Amino acid sequence: MIELQTPAYRKAAFALSFGSFLVFCNLYLFQPMLPVFADAFVVTATKANWLLASSTLGLSLSLLPWAMLSEKIGRRPVILVSLILMPLVGFLSLLVDSFWGLVAVRALMGISLAGYAAVAVAYMADEFSPSALVVAVGGYISANSLGGIVGRLSGGILSDVTGWEGAVIAMACFTTLGMLMVVFLLPAQTRFQPSKTSYLSQTKVVAKHIRNPVLWGAMVIGGINFALFVNIYSVAGFRLIAEPFNLPVGLASTIFLCYLAGTLTSRLSGRWANQYSPITGMALGTLITMAGVLVASIEQQATVILGLLIVSGGAFFTHSLAYGWVSRKAQDGKAMATALYLVHYYVGGSLGGFYLIGCWEYGGWTAVTLGAVSLAAVNLVLIQLLGIKERKSQVEQTCP
16 A cells, blocks of 8 residues: 555656646637637537537546446556547647537547546556555645646636647656656556446445435535536637737736636535535535626626636635545445536536627627626526435434
8 A cells, every 4th residue: 555755656647647738728618718619610609619528528428438338457457548548639720620529529638537537546556556546636736727727827828829639648658657757657566356236336436425415415506606606717719819809829828827716615615515504615615606707797807817816716616625525425336426516517618618608609798797697696596406405315214
């Protein structure tokens, strides 16, 4: 077992975190470039969103199959296949010359990335000691956030200088080098035991989680929260390159630095959950997100940035509490429960883009504000219902 502060720990933890960094760099590379693709392929903003939605949908729908496969063949083989596919699919995107062909390749990228995202933490749980696991997961999640920021900044800045093809080439080359390093550093698994549970039995566990309103409610809340959060950034990108701001895509992409506010609030969420009600915390995070949307509606660059900072802080707070809720409340099949949460999370992010970008096309930022506030309001209702279900469940458990 890999212990904290050992050379094996430092090597394995760094390799897994860097692999996660690569995953999220590749996943979100195209988000700041959506206005560029809309011009290059002469499509609407809503249609251009398929380039982001296809990758997140591909990832979300592949998480459970990859996780199930890893229960049979091990985590490391799945991780290695995922890592090898990332740069190959990146280079493949340069060979297609149609919009829908590029959408298909981005869906394939999402499927490729899902293998790593589905099993990296499971590898840690198998190989690391409990104390090492807690620290390693914290670093892994930080790498997720940092990878998303760097991927978006790279896409925006490089596309201004080299075009979208140059951004893709640079990311594919960087991923190739990173992949080789992770493959070299990641230790072989020594504690993995293949599961004797059939795929049908695993599917039944998934169905059981969906039928549990205390779990499924939090999953839906997470999906709606992400639908609002990630896509208001996409729309902000279109907004900032248009009148009255007229910013270049590279400069507009720096708004993704506002994600760093979420790094702080996600840490605070753990303290909140230990002292107060997670339900109350989800509601608070949603109200903060709603306030950020309203601040961002003011037609000034400073208020747009401030609003996005507030949105990020609130959304990450809600996400962390909802994610933790699912992992704690699942009585069995915890890995499946958390993977299922991520399915809802990324499906919400995929579908929310068509909703909010559609609002932008048909009613400008005013419609986006109304649409985003509506999503937050729906979540507030669902959070209230989740609290009622939880109280009812506790009463049923205490009554003979």
